[in-house]
Amino acid sequence: MSVSDFENFVVVVTGASTGLGRALAVETARRGASDVVINYARSAEEAEVTAGLVRAEGARALLVQGDVSKDEDCRTIAAAAAPLGRIDALFNNAGVTKFAQNHADLDAVSAEDFLHLYGVNVVGAFQMIRAARSLLEAAPQPGAVVNTSSIAGVAGIGSSVPYAASKGAMNTLTLSLARALAPRIRVNAVCPGFIDTPWFGKGMSEERVARLREGSAASTPLKVASTAEDVAAAAAFLASRQSRHVTGETLLVDAGSHLGFAPLGMR
Template sequence: MDRERPHDRNARFQGRRIYLTGAASGIGLATARLLAEGGAALALVDLDHAGLERAAAETGGRPFVADLRDGAAIDGSVAAAAAALGGLDGVINCAGVGHGARLETLEPAEWERVLAVNLSAPYRVCRAALPWLQGQADASIVNVASGMALLPTGPGVSAYAASKGGLISFTKALAAELAPQIRANVVCPGLASTPMTAGLLQGHSSGDPPPPFLAQYALKRAADATEVAQAIAFLSSREASYITGVVLAADGGRTFH
């Protein structure tokens, strides 16, 4: 590959085959749209069958329904995706679940559910995809963690922050272990307008004074999902060919200090 030649941004993912979890809505769907616009062939993975079908129709991706708490289902979806796309060049683990409970009310089953989806599933996806990523030019992994992993906001986020903090460390370890063949990076979003945060942002419009939780952000607003997706797409692209092991906070300036 000619590292010095600028790439056509309208075709920057041409020939790329990417496995993307959480693709039915929110940041995952926004990422799928950007990748599809750039010419990527996509394996779209989610538990939301109806949302996944809509995402596939919009982006031309192949839909794969999978429960990310089920390791066998993950292994099967990765193998099926690689077969459908003729291999894999990239993985994006965007799926995640949140939970708010103080330690005294945080049940073990809920702790295990959050870690299963947010940390164990990316491990299982990366492990299953490794045989296809190895030997591919510009192979990449992007895991989506959270600004909560860098700076928890307060009580009630211990399971979520722990799972996303573990994902950061896991990805850094991958970057060292899989180099120079495969790049691995992390994006840490701040609060974004997605179905997961709809209840928190309900009733707030752009002309209103920022609520207290948004006052912590230098930009004083939540992100549009596409703004976070741009960061994920960049780290998945050939434009980031000399970047691995980074933790990119796309969080409106909440954690920069």
Template sequence: MGLDAFSLDGRVAVVTGGSRGIGEEIAVKMAESGAAVAPVARSADALEETAARIEDAGGTAHPRALDVTDIVAVEAMFDDVKSSLGPVDILVNNAGTNPFFGNPRELDIETWNKILNVNVTGAFHCAREFGRRVDVREGTGSIVNIASVGSVVALPSQAPYTTSKHALAGLTKSLAIDWAPAIRVNALAPGYVKTDFTKGVRENDQIRADLLESIPQDRFASPAEIATSAVYLSSDAAKYVTGEIHVADGGIAAQ
């Protein structure tokens, strides 16, 4: 097996939460690796930069607005991508939210439900529709769920987010068993990455210092460092890898 095993030539990928941060970088890296990419996010306007970067890399982009919590919209998105780019081979469930940081005593149930609905149920909506459409005879389907180091360790002051990411890890393992060998299902679990998602904690001097102390590599990752792992997990280079929680966290979980 040569380096061509890392190629995504001829494949079609859907990347949810593809308008910024890790999702944007994954969409671009997949295009650079040869895939036609449909980045999706709640706002079509927010996808313009992602689409432009994909096309600048010589790829084909099909941006589309999508709320992953809307079952009907998810079904329509997959049908639309198929008619525009062809059957979807790769699904990256990256859409996520985390509007709470604090003591669980202060957590309202509406915020809890929102986090679980987007991070877990939304990912399942997309995975289920992908699973219904993959040609089981080919055995080339791949799902990469963007989990978190919070899937394998507890993140302080982030009870609902940690719960949702542990659940996503469980969903990953269960689907990997149920859908083998037609579809490989893996999770990519980043640590702290330099994105808008972590801007608040990174800009708080005390929290930033505490976080860096907990990271053996003593730094935050760039989105591109996470995106390359998503390409690997989607490619034939990882064709015997399924049910894996691939941690890219600078060493946090190793302690």
């Protein structure tokens, strides 16, 4: 993919203060985006760091606070791009989880956990697409939506049952809206495995995070632990002009870890 493949793009990234969201914002700026709307829910300080990195790549950075589970906030985020007349690429990256890795412990999660995760991970993505629809349709080429899903949504693994279920729902959302919004909007999803970011280490000691990193690298066919930048490059492809004939796809970016799960042939 050309480093100018996003030339003059207007990009919106939700959940962009750290981790994969930050990497997406910087990657698109590096590839020629003119304007990057950086959404964050809580940490203005971390979002400012993202903005500085985007500006260093030559793009304008617009900071917008908002919780994507709230429809009015989604409309505010999309409205930040309205003066620019369009949105070329929307990355629905904002996400939350509940850590309950023993999926057999059904008492470790509650109905409230399901509702909270679905509110951000699924409803939030839907609301952002709805809020941005007219601006995505105003792009000179079909506007691109890239949803940050997970291998958890394909293989039923991950930090908790509600998280895996929410990402499975996001994959179905991707299919439904790819069909419904064509031909003016493309909708795809990227499904990472382990990403070596602080998000994966929440609630863990440094020692446990190091073991997780080492174990992840050892268990993947490619023998690597993916970074946010690795995943951002793949997600950027799905939003770029290079993928102009791709829609309704879920791209697994997990160093091959999905190869250990037999049911994936049915996805």
